[in-house]
Amino acid sequence: MSTIKDIAAEAGVSVMTVSNVIHNNHARVSPATAQRVREIMARHQYVPNMAARSLISKSSHIIAVLLPIWHGSAASMLLDPYTGQLVGYLEELLREKQYYVMVCSFDQVEQVLALQQTWQMDGMILVLPHEDAITRDLIQRTQAPLVVFDRHYEDLPMLDVCLNDRRGGYTATRYLLEKGHRKIGFAAPSIYESSVIQGRFQGYLEALAEYQLRERKDWLFDGAVHQEGGEAVAEALSHMQERPTAVVATEDLLACGILKGCQERGMQVPEDLSVIGFDDSMPARLITPQLTTIAQDIRQKAATGVQQLFQAMEDETYRNAHAVLDIRLVERQSVREPGNI
Amino acid sequence: MSTIKDIAAEAGVSVMTVSNVIHNNHARVSPATAQRVREIMARHQYVPNMAARSLISKSSHIIAVLLPIWHGSAASMLLDPYTGQLVGYLEELLREKQYYVMVCSFDQVEQVLALQQTWQMDGMILVLPHEDAITRDLIQRTQAPLVVFDRHYEDLPMLDVCLNDRRGGYTATRYLLEKGHRKIGFAAPSIYESSVIQGRFQGYLEALAEYQLRERKDWLFDGAVHQEGGEAVAEALSHMQERPTAVVATEDLLACGILKGCQERGMQVPEDLSVIGFDDSMPARLITPQLTTIAQDIRQKAATGVQQLFQAMEDETYRNAHAVLDIRLVERQSVREPGNI
C-alpha cells in the first residue's frame, strides 16, 4: 500500500532518488543511499503501481493472448488440447520476462484495437486464427506488434510462426504410401480456407504425385471438425462402395473420431483402415490403438513466437518474420500395411 | 490515440464535461452537449486510458485467474481438459461484465500479493488449488476478493465453489454396488491431501458401508495422476491375486489410463473390470468403451464463482460463501455387472 512518496519520506530523500534505486540507476545514487532505500522498500513490501508507470511510459508490460471466438463460444480453449498447452507455455515464457498476460476472446477487430489502446498493450499474440478477413484486417490495423500463430500471408508484412505443414502432409502421406497404401483419403475441417490445411493438403497431393496418384473427390472429407467430424467421416466411409485403405487427418481429435467411429461400425483400425493424425496432443496416446501422428513441438513454437514479439517490441523496423518449424513423424499403432494390395 | 483533452478541445467544453458524458451522468450535462461530445468521440474512436482511470479509482477492472504451478510446469492448463474449459468460461463471463482477465501461474503467495497490488486487481480466482498451506495463506493475506474453486476450509472465511464430492463418490460407488459389484477399488492422486478427493473417498466409504463392506488397503490406489497414473494402476491390478471387479477413479483421464492399461494387459473393460470416472471431460467420450462418469456442469461452476466474486466486490462484508454444486451420473459403456458374483 505504500507509495514511492512514503518510502522517500522515510528515507529522507526525494522520490526521484527512490525511483532511481528501483531502476538500478547506479550512476545516479550513492551505494549507501541505495542500500538504505532498498531496506525500507523491503520492510514496507513496496510494490510499484503499474497504472502510474504505464501512464507515463505508454507501455503496460501487458501482452494480449487473443483467442478468436469459434461458433459463438469463448471457451474455445476447451475444444482443443493444443490451445491450452500453447497458452500455458506462452504464459510461462512471458512471465519469466516480467510481462503480464491478458487473455481475451474476440470476434471483432475493433474489440482488439480498443483493448490494445485502453491498456497500452506492448504486444499481442493471436492463437488459432480463423477467418482470413478478420486476421488480415487485424494485422494491418494493429498499433502494437502482433505475432500470429499458424497463419501466413505472403502479401502482408507480418510476424508469424507456422509449421512446415506441407512437409507434414507430405510426410504423413508418404509414410502411408511406403507402407503400401494406394487408396488414401484426406480429412480436414475446411480444405480451402486455412493456409495450414492447404499446406497439409498440398503435401498430400505431392506425395501422391510421386506415386503417380491423384486425389479422389469422394475420399476428400471436408468440414470434418473434432471428434464429431471424425465420426461423421467414419459414417461416410461405412457406406462406400470402394473405400480408401488409409486416411490422413489434419488433427488428432479428428483422427480419434474417425478411429472411434470406425470401431463402432465394425471396421478395425489399423486392420481395415490406417489413420494418421496431426499434433501429437493428449488424445493421441489416450486411444487404443495409439495414434500415429505428425508431431509438433508446442514449447518451441511458443518460444519462437515470444522471441519474435520481443524483437519487434525492441526494434520497430522488425515487422516481418516468418518462422517455419519442422514436424516429425511419431509412429505408433494406427497404421499398418493394407490388407490386400 | 486521442485523449479526453482533445475531445474536450474539439467540442469546446471542459474535460470534466467529457468525463461526465462518458459516465452517462445525465444530470450533469445537457443532451445537446452530450450528443455533440459523443459524436466527436465516435469520430476519433476515443478509447479511455485504463491506466489513468485505475490510478485514480484504485481499481483496474482486472481479475486475476491464478493457476498454481504443478510439478514445475506453468503449462498446467494442458494437463487437464477441465481446466482449459473452466478458464474459457470464466473469460467469457468476465468479459461480458466488462472486466479483463489476467492469467497468472504462481508458486508463491508473495507473487500473487505483489501482482494484486501492482495492478490494483479488483478480484482473483484460484483454479486448481494444490497445496493447502499455500491456499490457506493466500486466503488470509489477500487484499482483494478471492474465489477458490474446489477447496473449502471450515475454519476460514472464504469464497468457494465446490462440487458435492461426497455425493459424487457415493453415487459412483452405489451405482457399482447396485450393478452387483462387491469388490470395488478407489484410485486418486492423493487421497488424504485434497478436500475434493477426501470428499469423494468419504462417499465411497459410505456407499460401501451401506452394503456392510469396508475398504481394502490394497485396492486403494493412491498417487495415481492422469493417464500415466492410471496405467500404473492397471499394472498393479494385473499382478494381484485377488482383484477388484470395479474401480472408482477421481478423474476421467485417470480412469482412461486404467482402462487403457488394462486393455494392453489383456483385461477387458467392462467385461473383466468396470471403471467409472469423474468430470465428463473430453477424454470420456473419446475412448472405447466410452466412460461412465460423474459429470459436473463446468459452465455453472464458472458462473457461480463469478457471481460470488462480484457480490464480494460490491459488498465488502460478503467474504464468506460456500457453494456446493451437484453432480450427475452419466451412464455409458465402462460399467457392467461383474462376471461371477
Next chain:
DNA sequence: CTGAAAGCGCTTACAG
C-alpha cells in the same frame, strides 16, 4: 448545466 483545480503514483528532462 458547466468549469477550474487538485491529485492519483510515478518518471523524465533539467538544474545544481
Next chain:
DNA sequence: CTGAAAGCGCTTACAG
C-alpha cells in the same frame, strides 16, 4: 550524487 517541477490521462469534490 541529489532534488524541484512538470506532466502522463483521467476523476472527484467544490464552486458557480
